[in-house]
Amino acid sequence: MRYSPALLEHFLNPRNAGLMREPDGVGAEEYEGCGDLARFFLRVRDGRVSEVRFQTYGCGPTIAAASAASERVRGRAVEELLSLKPQEVEDAVDGLPDDRKHAADVVAGALRAAALDALRRQRGGVC
Amino acid sequence: MSRRVYLDHNASTPVHPEVLAEMLPYFSESFGNPSSVHGFGREARAGLDTARERVARFLGVAPEELVFTSGGTESDNLGVKGLAWARGRGHLITSKIEHHAVLRACQWLESQGFAVTYLGVDEHGVIDPDEVKRAIRPDTIGISIMHANSEVGTIQPVAAIGAIAREHGVPFHVDAVQTFGKLDIDVAAAHIDLLSFSAHKIYGPKGVAGLWIRKGTKMVSVQHGGEHERRRRAGTENVPGIVGLGKAVEVRGREMHDERRRVTALRDRLWEGIRARVPDARLNGHPTERLPGTANISYRGVESESVVLGLDLKGIGVSAGSACTSGSVEPSYVLVAMGVPLDWAMGAVRHSLGRSTTAEDVDYVIESVEPTVRKLRAAMPVGAA
Numbered sequence: 001m002r003y004s005p006a007l008l009e010h011f012l013n014p015r016n017a018g019l020m021r022e023p024d025g026v027g028a029e030e031y032e033g034c035g036d037l038a039r040f041f042l043r044v045r046d047g048r049v050s051e052v053r054f055q056t057y058g059c060g061p062t063i064a065a066a067s068a069a070s071e072r073v074r075g076r077a078v079e080e081l082l083s084l085k086p087q088e089v090e091d092a093v094d095g096l097p098d099d100r101k102h103a104a105d106v107v108a109g110a111l112r113a114a115a116l117d118a119l120r121r122q123r124g125g126v127c
Numbered sequence: 128m129s130r131r132v133y134l135d136h137n138a139s140t141p142v143h144p145e146v147l148a149e150m151l152p153y154f155s156e157s158f159g160n161p162s163s164v165h166g167f168g169r170e171a172r173a174g175l176d177t178a179r180e181r182v183a184r185f186l187g188v189a190p191e192e193l194v195f196t197s198g199g200t201e202s203d204n205l206g207v208k209g210l211a212w213a214r215g216r217g218h219l220i221t222s223k224i225e226h227h228a229v230l231r232a233c234q235w236l237e238s239q240g241f242a243v244t245y246l247g248v249d250e251h252g253v254i255d256p257d258e259v260k261r262a263i264r265p266d267t268i269g270i271s272i273m274h275a276n277s278e279v280g281t282i283q284p285v286a287a288i289g290a291i292a293r294e295h296g297v298p299f300h301v302d303a304v305q306t307f308g309k310l311d312i313d314v315a316a317a318h319i320d321l322l323s324f325s326a327h328k329i330y331g332p333k334g335v336a337g338l339w340i341r342k343g344t345k346m347v348s349v350q351h352g353g354e355h356e357r358r359r360r361a362g363t364e365n366v367p368g369i370v371g372l373g374k375a376v377e378v379r380g381r382e383m384h385d386e387r388r389r390v391t392a393l394r395d396r397l398w399e400g401i402r403a404r405v406p407d408a409r410l411n412g413h414p415t416e417r418l419p420g421t422a423n424i425s426y427r428g429v430e431s432e433s434v435v436l437g438l439d440l441k442g443i444g445v446s447a448g449s450a451c452t453s454g455s456v457e458p459s460y461v462l463v464a465m466g467v468p469l470d471w472a473m474g475a476v477r478h479s480l481g482r483s484t485t486a487e488d489v490d491y492v493i494e495s496v497e498p499t500v501r502k503l504r505a506a507m508p509v510g511a512a
Contacts, residue, residue, distance in 0.1 A: 014502070018506070054506070059436070063503070063506055
């Protein structure tokens, strides 16, 4: 099997999948040329992520990476997410094959965008 | 995972036990080179001759018109390039939905100065024989059309196209890799001049195939060396493989008609079951003129590779219509040629049934597809596809 047990487990049972009503921050990222897409919704309390939801369109690793990342970022400071690296997302699924590294890129990009959106809203559009 | 269901018979098939038994002595007992004059060589030659006669009888052709090759890709390359090179220059006609073995051979011939017309297909994947007729030019030197498409299973009107080719005196090559041993092929009635076929799609071994060349067809070889296969394909013959091909053909002659009826019924059971349970699913390919075991089904808005992975985790082997490689994903060129909208084409999954497929297997797949697609759709952004 080319995917880790952690990746397959998240793919089979994605956590936090779906929409969020009235989120504090929304961000999406599409991987150019591939069409894989991730969209994250954040609920923020006292500068920290209290709830995360996501939607994805893409291959199995993208779905799994979004699920694993959603668990990792809950409780973290929103500002911290601005510098979220794809490597951290990849680590959350115990690695990705070379031809699926874009799964981590698209998930990390969407989470950074959602964090940026949350901060912009919080600061009245100035960031 | 307990249950395993293989629905990828268009990709490859398991070797039939009778085929394997027939092949085994040719690895270590009758191992000689069939070109050798001694007894060891003669034993191998006898195995080769028997296989050639079996294939010839099955196709209703002369044994000496058959050339054994290393695979369907080589057969297609020999058929298309051999025809073109024998004429030096000119124009070829093929279709946009051919196997890459034909398409890329044609593209390469274009780079060598040949002209090629790539015909389109209708929404079911059918080539219009009238379009073939209209594409013929005074310098047309060959027509290459597949008998049935491997992805969607649509069967082409090769007899009508063959009649047009014959009327215009143009040699007609048919890639029958997906139909040989599954459907009846009458090369005389369909006015076919060259026919590619393969062993591993019909419960024979991989790495062996053939090209039938009608006697009198002007051809040159693509591979040079010794004088094997009547100087049409150099290289020591893959004796165990060819023996396996011959046996596989003999078994198909016995089993294919009953199997066709049985597998067609299972194929339709699969589609009906999925259609009843999964919303936004469509069948790609011709509704009736289709390979007995092929059901290409699109699930709108999901990515086919995710469906393949989800089913793989339930022990089911199917294949994706689109493939994501190194971060780029392309919908199937066959579905694009058929005009299938992108949000459907990206979610196309090919199920191809075979001799071992049972009704219980089909029901298990139906039961597994529904939750797999439902879960994928639950995580899908509206309008993302």
